[in-house]
Amino acid sequence: xxxxxxxxxxxxxxxxxxxxxxxxxxxxxxxxxxxxxxxxxxxxxxxxxxxxxxxxxxxxxxxxxxxxxxxxxxxxxxxxxxxxxxxxxxxxxxxxxxxxxxxxxxxxxxxxxxxxxxxxxxxxxxxxxxxxxxxxxxxxxxxxxxxxxxxxxxxxxxxxxxxxxxxxxxxxxxxxxxxxxxxxxxxxxxxxxxxxxxxxxxxxxxxxxxxxxxxxxxxxxxxxxxxxxxxxxxxxxxxxxxxxxxxxxxxxxxxxx
Numbered sequence: 001x002x003x004x005x006x007x008x009x010x011x012x013x014x015x016x017x018x019x020x021x022x023x024x025x026x027x028x029x030x031x032x033x034x035x036x037x038x039x040x041x042x043x044x045x046x047x048x049x050x051x052x053x054x055x056x057x058x059x060x061x062x063x064x065x066x067x068x069x070x071x072x073x074x075x076x077x078x079x080x081x082x083x084x085x086x087x088x089x090x091x092x093x094x095x096x097x098x099x100x101x102x103x104x105x106x107x108x109x110x111x112x113x114x115x116x117x118x119x120x121x122x123x124x125x126x127x128x129x130x131x132x133x134x135x136x137x138x139x140x141x142x143x144x145x146x147x148x149x150x151x152x153x154x155x156x157x158x159x160x161x162x163x164x165x166x167x168x169x170x171x172x173x174x175x176x177x178x179x180x181x182x183x184x185x186x187x188x189x190x191x192x193x194x195x196x197x198x199x200x201x202x203x204x205x206x207x208x209x210x211x212x213x214x215x216x217x218x219x220x221x222x223x224x225x226x227x228x229x230x231x232x233x234x235x236x237x238x239x240x241x242x243x244x245x246x247x248x249x250x251x252x253x254x255x256x257x
Contacts, residue, residue: 008160009108009180016173017185021196024102031102033203036071036211042111049151054118061220062121064212065191070117071208072200073187074110102199106179112157116164116184119144123165124224135236136228141166169236192221194252209256218257222247 014020021027041047054063122128123140132139145162149155164180171185189195197205225244228237237243 004154004156006107007109008112008154008156009164009178009183010156010160011107011179012176013106013179013182015170015175015177015182017171017182017189017196018173020103020182025104026102031199031201031204033201033207035204035207039071039074041070042114044111046148046152047111047114050115050118050148053147054122057122057125059125061215061217062124063118064215065217065221066118066121067212068191068208068214069120069184069187070114071212072190072205073113073117073183103179106183108180108183109157112160113180113183115144115148115153115157116161116168116180117187119147119161120165120168120184120188124228129228129231133232135232135234137166137169137236169240171240191217191253192250193246194250194254197252205252206256209253214253214256216257218247218250218253 014023041051054066058066119140121136121140122143123134123136123138128139128143129136141162141164144165145158148161149158153161160178160180163178164184167177167181168184168188170177170181171189177185186196186199190197190200222244225237225247228235229244240246
């Protein structure tokens with residue numbers, strides 16, 4: 001497997017998050033408290049242009065959710081013990097992901113994950129939802145593919161972003177997904193439904209939410225789920241039974257809403 005393929009998350013892992021957690025090499029690994037201010041964002045021209053696009057096209061609450069998803073996912077890529085110099089060097093100079101805290105065998109580029117995080121809900125905007133009969137993840141994935149290619153991403157990176165966005169709600173027990181998709185599953189399910197909070201230290205959750213406030217995100221996202229299922233009763237979102245109610249029952253994030 002080439003370095004570019006690995007950097008863009010093209011490694012197959014189980015779609016079952018339960019199996020992934022059960023089969024960790026170290027099932028006793030504990031989350032370290034980390035801070036947003038200690039994790040510099042990728043700052044390439046590509047990352048900056050997609051950040052600008054997301055800020056201009058996403059509602060404030062959705063953009064903040066996207067940033068929380070990035071940080072919750074990025075904070076999985078930390079060694080025990082936390083070494084800030086190593087993280088700074090890895091992100092600024094080599095562009096390579098460092099050892100996963102819970103899944104040390106995984107590998108992906110923080111930049112590619114940032115692009116996927118920023119754009120994973122681009123299909124939920126009023127304009128995009130009304131523009132097509134496609135499920136929002138499919139419309140968003142195809143839009144993101146063209147956008148990141150236009151802004152200089154490699155084909156491998158752009159397709160990884162597209163794949164991740166299309167499958168970011170494709171939770172289930174059978175088959176495989178990419179490592180990048182698995183990370184976004186863990187991060188979105190934590191922020192949207194409060195799942196697996198033990199993977200991220202409580203201090204880290206509080207720090208991320210302080211930097212990127214929820215501002216009623218639970219109700220906002222539950223409303224988006226209901227909106228799409230009403231407009232598009234065939235949509236992929238309907239695969240997750242009781243999804244809106246699951247979001248509203250998010251006890252992990254309730255104190256921050």
